[in-house]
Amino acid sequence: MANLTTDSRALPAAWIAQARANPLLTLGLLGTALVLLGLLSASGYNAFNGENANNLKYALLGGSAGFLATAAGALMAVGLKTIEVRTQDTLLGFAAGMMLAASSFSLILPGLDAAKAITGSGALGALTVVLGLGLGVLLMLGLDRFVPHEHESTGPCGPAAERFNRVWLFVLAVTLHNLPEGMAIGVSFANGDMSVGLPLTTAIALQDIPEGLAVAVALRATGLSAWKAALVAVASGALEPLGAVIGAGISSGFALAYPIGLGLAAGAMIFVVSHEVIPETHRNGHQTPATLGLMAGFAVMMFLDTALG
Secondary structure (H helix, E strand, O other): OOOHHHHHHHHHHHHHHHHHHOHHHHHHHHHHHHHHHHHHHHHOOHHHOHHHHHHHHHHHHHHHHHHHHHHHHHHHHHHOOOOOHHHHHHHHHHHHHHHHHHHHHHHHHHHHHHHHHHHOOHHHHHHHHHHHHHHHHHHHHHHHHHOOEEEOOOEEEOOOHHHOOHHHHHHHHHHHHHHHHHHHHHHHHOOOOHHHHHHHHHHHHHHHHHHHHHHHHHHHHOOOOHHHHHHHHHHHOOHHHHHHHHHHHHOOOOOOHHHHHHHHHHHHHHHHHHHHHHHHHHOOOOHHHHHHHHHHHHHHHHHHHHHHO
């Protein structure tokens, strides 16, 4: 396996070249980073005191549930010699459907309600959530361009990707995937509303099981043993609790931070579904079972949001 530390020395020059080639995207990513840092700074004290401390605890528990679900799916791969590609695509389609429904019912709709209540205007409320959506897309687009990773359908992506071992590229790709999921869980608990946080966390945890299984199988295809692939897939889910803490933090600074944070998490998740998950499920000619899986996942999440919300 290539040395990650040695190869990472080439990243600064590659990042500079990427920034020069994409100046508008770079400015957008920097602006988004500054907004996130500002929200985190504003909420740094509040998030650990009084009522917000309980919300942070719930967010961390929710992120941990996502991590454990990813681990369960990854460990299932140890006992399976192989999984049919058709089945993998159907399971990933199911996960995509749950993520899309969660973005709509557990993030965007509560965000619109909260923003309208704060601003007193439906139009201003919608613009607030749209701002969050834009920030989420900019965040994920920037990470996609500036973090080396690999997708099965497109191969190595990002600066200096050719210098990294394929296993590391897969791990980084999964890390990018898990970040918005963890942030979504954290944001959903930031206002202490269990009717938002509980169904969203349940949905993300459920879709993390087939996702963890699919990731472990994909890692085995790179040449890792069954146990090593499972452990790497388990470790990739560790970003969800961290993302949950970040999500709770950026949404606790001031009133409008909550609907902005909900929009940001939704934008990031929708980007991941459209940019990564759906193309992966359609690349092998299994569009129909993948789409049926997506519709089933959407329906399950819609039911959970209604039943638990």
